[in-house]
Amino acid sequence: MAQTFRVGLGTDLHRLVEPGPLILGNxxxxxxxxxxxxxxxxxxIHAMIDAILGASGGGDIGQLFPDTDEAxxxxxxxxMLSIVWGRVRxxxxxxxxxxxxxxxQRPKLAPYIPRMVERLSELMAVPPETISIKAKTGEGIGLVGREEAVAAECVVLLVRETDSSCQ
Ligand SMILES: [Zn+2]
Structure with a gap:
């Protein structure tokens, strides 16, 4: 059995407006x-979905869940993550x-990261140790630093067992 690996990259950015709360990592x-x-x-989650789709060759989140669709x-x-991950599995x-x-920029995410990891591992039915989330501020400058936006970047590694006798 040979193993096939694919990496995918996803990024996302959303404008921040009042009021709260802020949804991140479900x-x-x-x-x-x-x-x-x-x-x-x-x-x-949007960055994760795009990374998963990029790795699996499945297009992007806008194609699967268009913002023109009232649904x-x-x-x-x-x-959305559960649906995409189910298809890729x-x-x-x-x-x-x-x-x-x-x-x-704010608030500090460190206290929330364990719950975010736990929630994402539940949604994907994968071990929590396969998910890493890190947080950075915008150092007070730019869209993030002025608290005008939240952004995220994810890389995903997918692994497939392939039977080389069938290739
Ligand atoms: Zn988004």
Whole structure:
């Protein structure tokens, strides 16, 4: 059995507007602003979905969940992640690991990261140790630093067992 590996990269950015809370990693973080978007605007999950789709050759999140579709208005991004991951699993891919960076000036995300990891591992039915989330501020400058936006970047490694005798 040979192993096939694929990496994928996803990024996302959403404008921050009042009021809170802020949805990130499918949990509600107490804050006076929320991320503006057609769905629940979960930048972390959107970046993860694009990374997974990039690795599996499945297009991008905008093709699967267009913002012109009323069904996606206010939609739970955790549900979108479950749908996408279910399809990619059905194509024979398993998760190697996912590593993400969230860019947010405030609030400090460190206290929330364990719950975000736990929630994402539940949604994907993967061990929590395969998911890494790191947080960075915007150092007070730029869109993130001025608290105008939240951004996220993720890389995903997918692994597939292939039977070389069939190739
Ligand atoms: Zn998004």
């Amino acid at each position: 949990i509600a973080i107490p804050f006076e602003k929320h991320a503006l978007g057609h769905s629940d605007a979960d930048a972390l 996606n208005r206010g939609r739970d991004s955790g549900e 059905a194509q024979g891919w398993a998760l190697g690991n996912v590593d993400c960076v969230v860019h947010l």
